[in-house]
Amino acid sequence: MALPSLDLDLHGSHVLITGGAGLIGRVVVDHFVAAGARVSCLDISYSTEVNPECKSHAPYTQIHCDVSSEDSVQAAFETATSTHGPVEVCVALASLDFSVLQHSSFVDASFMQLKRTLDVNIAGTWLTAREWLRGVRKAKQEGKKLSNVNLIIIGSESGHFGERQNAEYSLAKSAVQGGLLMSLRAEVVREWPGARVNAVAPGPVDTDRWTEECKQNPEQYYLEAQATTALCQPVPRGAVAKAILFLASDNFSSHVHGQVINVDGGKQGKVVWTKEEVA
Template identity: 45%
Template structure:
């Protein structure tokens, strides 16, 4: 008896994928992942790429995702180049490693607003421009109509010395995702919206932090993590591929996918009794 046929491909070939934060440690790997899957990629970042990548299916744009007119203008340019943006991967944000760390009692309103502006407003403007493009340009042949926004473990567990970052990620991965998932299907019934919530990711910045603080690795990626290790950047990129693919995640929307090596909670105290 012949084995039954089962398509295990991602089915992302030819889809136009937007990746914001494309020059960052995670965003650059996400770009590579989608190019490897056969997609056309528009890469948005406020900075120019550290290493220029020459690829026939890649276009890079310098854009500030908090600037409304700039986002709309560059989104139109990207659509003119590769056609309708079917898939939006909103990586851009002010990472916890670079956010000001203060007790809430000492945090300035400016610092709070800046984190919210980049992480929440930037994600909103990106998703809004993507959804408007779907409404205007999507056809019955458009596949993989989905958005994947970047939350964080902080949006679930909180951060004792950076409440603004945790609040911004909770807003994105819960309030925005749950609401937009219900809204988007009124624009196109195939629209899906999900979030990835990485734990500590094994970037060069995280390794530098661990080198400067002997307790950081144990505290952030071992003591409360089932796999006792940080998350590989490639694992985060593969989660984005999975959620973007109609073949694999066609019935998944309004969800948060933890990519955190099994993080189970916050550490309140170190082994020596000091605050974590």
Template identity: 35%
Template sequence: MDLGLKGVHVLVTGASGGIGLETAKLYCSLGAEVTAHYNTHYGPLDTLSKTYSNMQAVQAELSDETSVMNMFTAIEHAGPVQVVIVNHGIWPTEDIPIADLTLQRWNHTLATNLTSSFLVCREYLKWLRNATPEVKEKAAIVLIGSTAGKYGEDGHADYAASKSAMMHGLTMTLKNEIVKIAPRGRVNTVAPGWVRTPMAESALADPDVVYRALATTPLRKVATPLDVANQIVVLSSSTLSGHVTGQVVMVEGGMEGRLLNKPEHL
């Protein structure tokens, strides 16, 4: 099936690892013109660029306003960005309850995950204003949320709060505002549960973490990056999802919530 993405300029943030790398690769295979963003970890994108001539890489620190502005200027030669995948972010590995959470970590996580996403979306919308009607016809934003944004996550209130804000306040506002610039523009969120990515590798090495992650999950498996990338591509395609906007698609195997208590706690 033709997804209508051939020649469409897609910007994937955080494209050098995990979900982002798999997403960039999938768009390349579908014939999109892909701009793969990275901050410090370029290596995997070098390999990808040697495989696909329709991919370019761009470096930017997305929590820095000037860096985001410069990124959009730098990629202008590839044509106006039509689709943005807001995938970048961090998950601090140390479990710290709110009572002990430092303001420094809270601010750093929200700046890296949430403020940076706002800056990317804002700059995209500014550039979209001057695009042609043909470019605007396929305008779409897909943000990457998390089950933490729905259920919370013990020891990771900073991460959960950043994802919840993206999944609800930011997505729902953007979907109402993008149409004032691009009448057919759409905004959706894909919210994964646990995914086997480098960021989650150390946590998933603990069998107890895996058990607690899958205890309320009917499919009883940890997602692969491709599981998530497939849903991102579907939502970004105006051919498949042209009348879908303001939605949060959970990619978590049917997860029903957190396993909070062990038998010895009861």
């Protein structure tokens, strides 16, 4: 009896990652490159000038993309496809997070920040998903062979539990890991048999920025990563990346579809009142 293959089988697959230059995105990119994938890394921080190396078939390509712009998303996918072929795995990671959002009580919340967050975190994910699925449809019409055809949406624990002082972030994450995910669950299989869509919802991730924030506010570590978290520690970036790779691999997750995978250390909710507030 032959033993089963425990290979991710991602070698040669074209993986497109939005927000690939971010603190989490960089680690996700590294994991896919290590798995042998051809990676298109999209980020708003990259130059708008097309790098001449994009025409080569190196396994990794950086492409400028503003996910809140329809034209920018379409142009980025065109560059990625002309370089590495049709996008098979799409990781919609780009979003505005707490490092750039202002925190305030809801009564003092900024309407402009709400609109910007919805443009990037919801519309940007929507545009990314649509462009990926359009490419899948075109590949099918042209009779091309694809593998590991799936979309992975990056949500958040905030989409489950809410986020006091940043309702706009919670609203956006619940939209993409809820309504958008459930809608695409029934859509993608109509464009490519066996295509899948799932979401990863991380808890507090142990980035350099989060560590610095905890130094400035020592209570943050306890409140976010211990008080309501069974494993009593923040989530390593590699744990998020490996969950994404698991979902990307048909060999490992071929029948995981329409699911939210919580990578949060057993998060049970949010602390509502601190001792100081109660006092």
